[in-house]
Amino acid sequence: MTALLRITPQLLTLAALMAMVTLFFPGFLKIEFVDGRLVGPVMDILKRGAPVGLLAVGMTLVIATRGIDLSVGTVVAITGAVTAWAITNGYGLGGALVLALAAGAVAGIWNGCLVAIAGIQPIVATLILMTSGRGIAQLVTEGRILTFSHDGLAFFGSGDLLGIPVPALIWLATAIGVTLLMRRTALGLLVEAVGVNRAASALAGVNATVLLIAVYVASGLCAALAGIIATADIRGADANNAGLWLELDAILAVVIGGNSLLGGRFSIAAALLGALIIQTIDTGILLAGFPSEYNLVIKAALVLVILVLQSPNLAGHWYALRRTFGRQPAATTATAKGAKQ
Template identity: 75%
Template sequence: MFRSLSRIAPQLITLGAIVLLVTAFFPDFILIGYERERLVGPIIDVLKRGAPVALLAIGMTLVIATRGIDLSVGTVMAISGAIGAWAISSGLGLAPTLALAIGAGLLCGLWNGCLVAVIGIQPIVATLILMTSGRGIAQLITEGRILTFSDPSFAFFGSGTLFGMPFPAVLWVLLALVVTLLMRRTALGILVEAIGVNRSASALAGVNARVLLIAVYMAAGLCAAFAGIVATADIRGADANNTGLWLELDAILAVVIGGNSLLGGRFSIAASVIGAMIIQTIDTGILLAGFPSEYNLVIKAGLVLIILVVQSPNLAQSWRFVKDESRRRRERSYEARKELRS
């Protein structure tokens, strides 16, 4: 347990520092109230608004752990959201709607996984194909317009509450816990890391890398489908042009801020979702602080750069070198004074 906490300690410290920084500009940021049987406040809003990126980051973490990348998750969000809005507005009911939306995400993940694992296309190229074509598929489903619906049961996934918490926040927390337990309480986590470290060696050791890679990309598609459902249900409409637009970059950034290496291998779901909350806290804090909108991206980029530099392994190694060198100088000075006294 303590080992797991030490793994995410830098991310928790960073998140706490960002919260304190935002509170300095907006003192009411940490206030939480209770209205109409639900918790309200800027922090609760962060947990809700950060749900799509957190959901994407869960799947992206698994993909990156295998030394891959998935640039299509934002587009998969648009496809799943469009199918969900079309199904619910056609009167198919909640269960078929969810099945179709989730099935679309799994199918997109299967497509990416087959291109990477079976055909052997590089992950960045394979997922770029769906990224560029998938949004057109979503536009065909919505016929180029915002497809709205009024079904309250489907809208619950974006704006409903469960035990006083926004349901999107509950969803990403539960999914992160389930995936973490699945990866750490079974051999799947080790196998995923083995593929990321050395796919050829893992195959020689008996790991079915092809099937596992397909499963990982399908998991990313599943997470993207959940994110698409949340985003579509929140606005009660499917916007094929803007749903999930560029969120794949935020998802990758969340994984990196979480300290996971893009070179694959060891990974942490908890660190990635904390990274997603860091990004959303920065976004919310910039808006609450009243900075002009044209500066938002610049300020966000600067803060993220600082975070990544502080968390850089090279910086940590340099700091350890400085401390070791300082210790050696103190020891040499002590020995020199000891010789002079003798």
Template identity: 55%
Template structure:
């Protein structure tokens, strides 16, 4: 039976989890109460819950981004779609709409339209993904500002605010939303042929075409799903602060989402993907931020430390680095 060391390809499933456990262990050393969980009034509190809660928006973005990257594309507009969805939801509430399904539906529709625009540009018009999504990245935030009339729109709607600050089964509702979204998309990918089609298009779009797979429709679909995930994240962000800030909602989160997917072992060239590892990647990013804060390191070093830690994680996932490490360990075993 092949061991983990003799099968470096399997390491991509191990290293993200090892990296997350390492970061959590460092936090435990810094703060012995880091893993302490407490239940009050039927709600679970603790640092671990806070990490998962703060990672929820990036995790949602990473789920959609995983599918996009699996086709060989990238979506730079998800942060702006977050802003648009939050602005639409806040605008509906400010206009006097009380129906929660209508408010959520409006936000999801906005995200779906944004994703469909990206999908049409990439899939049917053949525009490079980075260029096509850059258009909505810039224009989308302007659209959100127009919806808000250039102001921060606040609202008071307890049912909608539940999306960002409510609790369900003892856990913050954003965490529940991530779990539901992950299960739904995972079932869609693995219980239908769509996941196989996505991997096929990402690995070789031309060959997929000759096999009868509609690569254009597949690309259109993944960008639409990414738009829906971004809309969910945007409404969570708006519900959390009970307002829509078009200038800052989702700002640069698209980069964290891409990073989470890459940390999860997905190839930017397309092909293989893992939704689970992408969510782990989002948790790693948030855990790293918590580690930096808890260690008391001056804020001016935050970005440098974050970049260094990510480089180490990506090195551990590199097939060539894994082969070299495996060869070194084998040499030491023989000459030890």
């Protein structure tokens, strides 16, 4: 019940956005079963939101430790390039998936070691891979868009299972698995403890170094899954554009979900709702027919309104304004009358 109350603002925001889009595009909520699969704008949101949703899962864990991972978009490009390279060089579907996940894990270990062992600030440590990673991806693809034709891999990007898009099932399964791991074991509490006070948690016996490396590895693996989906969807690896600026959407999803950038308590479900809110805004703007030149401006304005409305300080500021410009509370009025007498 407590968890549901915590994500209530995000649920209401998502519902309000869907209602708003429906006003501009009446068929927005319509879902049909065509050729064995569910189709409609809502299903498209679940599919297209998969990369940001996956990145938000890993980013939530990193931010919970008072960190940040700016390299996830680049890791998407690297793992996508590795996946396409492995398929075109005959490693098969299993080999391609293993190599892609291994590349994501290595990226996470690199970031984690820089933060936990070298003591570099997370924003700087991950910025190193963010700036150099696309060069690595271009080396893998030899500076070209690497295309392939493999139905098994394409299934991860454009296939469906029981009518539901496979990308949606992947990010939902990942989110549920990570949530169960964090909440059914002590890991979630340990992550929050490191985020609140790393020194104090270390004194309490928590191996903060290993835990920090682990959350960055988790972020790298989530980015690898996103890279596999993105590459499989277009049947090719574009090192220049794959995952471009997705790290910002992932951070924004975590923030819209109400998770604090100062670390500590976190909610993966809330972060996923944030990712759905972002994708709903993107899809709604397109369906509403707004010119593409204004899309980013409209999106930024809507996100700003959402963040302001969800601000925990809004109620306090509203009460202060009422006291300043409106009626005084009854207790204050009674005190004033007593002073006059």
